[in-house]
Amino acid sequence: MSRQMEYDCIVIGAGVQGSFTAYQLAKKKKATLLLEQFLLPHTRGSSHGQTRIIRKAYEEDFYTHMMEECYQLWAQLEREAGVKLYRQTGLLVMGPENSQDYQMMKNTLQRNQVPTVILKRDEFSSHIPNVILSDGDAAFVDTTAGVLYADRALRTVQGQFQKLGGVIKDGQKVTDIKPGPVVTVSTSGGVYRAKSVVITAGPWANRLLSHTGLQLPLQVVRINVCYWKEKQPGLYNVKRRFPCFLHTGSKEARDHIYGLPSNEYPGLIKICYHNGSETDPDKRDRQTDRSDIDILRRYITHCFPGLEPEPAVVESCLYTLTPDRHFVLDCHPTHSNIVIGAGFSGHGFKFGPLIGKLLCELSQGEVPSYDLSPFRIRRFQAKMKSAL
Template sequence: MTRVVVIGLGGMGSAAAAHLARRGADVIGVEQFTPAHDRGSSHGDSRVIRQAYFEHPSYVPLLRSAYDLWADLERDDPGIFRLTGGLMLGHPDAEVVAGSMASAREHDLPHEVLDAGEIRNRFPNFAPRDDEVGLYEASSGYVRPERTVREHVRRAVAAGADLRFEEVALSWEADTSGVRVYTAGGAIEAERLVIAPGAWAPRLLADLGVPMVVTRQLVCWFRPSGDLASYQVGRQPIFIGERPPLHPYGFPVLEGQDAKDGLKVGLHHHGEVIDPDTLDHRVSADEVAVMAEAINELVPTMAGRFVRGLACLYTTTPDQHFVVGTHPGHDNVVVACGFSGHGFKFVPVLGEILADLALDGSTAHPIGLFDPARFGRASR
């Protein structure tokens, strides 16, 4: 039985632990916080999921695999994954529109292209400019991050994993004899190591040679000022807009919730660089005002009365693509980081990929775009 240590039990690490344990590995997981905590990047009640992927067409095959695995999670936890339809909205040349269209066409994904008048007629909450269009994808929707982490933790423990919460991984080392992870409780030795540290990647993976920036990102919940029923699934899709320099996004009413309790919205990649240990969830009046103005320019009645806000962390690479693969300096170490902003929808398939790499040294999934060595040479 191969012993594998997993550092970080957020979205990616908990999925890796579950897949590894179910495949018979002796798994030890180390997490500095409690399960499904709110100090990183795997919280906030909902995440967008979509297939017409504006970031790059290479993500689409992974998304198809991820959807199958989300359906498996849904069988054990109904409501963890919901399709609502999704609208990508902006000028025809905007990345969110043109990129989504490129992925949809390359991979023959069902979609519709709507002009401004068609958007207004079909989704009256939106106020597109006359020169804007929308790509509508029926297979877009949302997933529930905290529930996803808890389900993967449950699966990992049920399969025999030893998951150690509130235990900080201080450092690690690897050589041809194996790996060692040092925590306040001592050294943990194993044959393989998976490092999925979220915003702590610049610290724990400083030798990787990947420049990463950690930023504080704000999300808010507002009670709409208009017809609350119009924000229900079936009438209101998830959406991502592009009005430079801002990228507003938002959700309909989630299953089991009520519009009067607030709808979640955010501004993609709109935040300041911080140390992850200093994350502050407090939201200022100025931050709320900026958020409300940006959202209401696109969906005029959505950001009515402010209900609550919180912060999360983005960990971003220069090309905004993930870092997934075997550590260039250590054949027995697998790394997973740089996901923030668009990674959570891939959680179950990345768990499978990390298990493949840790146990088999390779994976059949296409991950060439995420090569850890693409930014330079890692140190041994």
């Protein structure tokens, strides 16, 4: 293949969003190149790890609406590839009964007729054993929710992309992007040209956008992904029908705390704090702040008496946050054939199949399937600065 071969589209970044974008383009018979700076698979970005929560429980109607199609697209990929990617567990949502976050999430589900079970205080412990509901807290279950097998999903969609004739080149770091009617992308391994480019580079988005004269108000934070040991094996596993959970605001924490039943490590349950410390994505291993672990330790002591209050395993992940925690799905303000998917703010994985479809539509100049006004770059006008 020529080093200068021209593609219909180049997608930069082979995480979940980029991989689904490339897959959607290949389904439309577009000659597509998927570039990744690291050798695949890798654990340096935001899409690795065995599990993610999938849910319709959101404060905003637009996310709940989008999730309806996401479930269908995940099921379609399962059928196409003959691989199991989703397990229904339900999502237990807890939070101060009178708080805005809790009430908005509950109201959104009810308004959109998502199957929901409201748990009364006096019935809580019979439905959810080994969890203590704090005073003033209420709880409900989004019964449609569950676990996505993240690593498996990523491998599956990349495999389907290649079966459709798509090309993946990993270990190729992008060194330059030259906008124009045909965009030129230079990497450590070659020079490639395409009619359109989609940038889904996660924590490295602004570094790539700097070549195009754009900087977005993105903040990269390192999350400690913590696994906690059961005092008695099996207390919080799927066989006991233990659900995923989300605590919208506890005495111990300002931000959400979330958890998934044991899967990656037998006898260990994943519980994380939904925020972290700012970091440089290339220097993340120097980031040693453990204040989130202190918060989780206090939380687990108070709410999860069946767990050892010291993490057994600590891994890491990166979030790329926007100021409003909503995604960026838009065309470059100056170069309409450069499309940007960024700022997934720690809750984007479950949307992967639909985000891939939307970024594909944008890259082809089509009218997007959804109203993208919550995700447009113009909402940051006051915070944006030119990179030139």
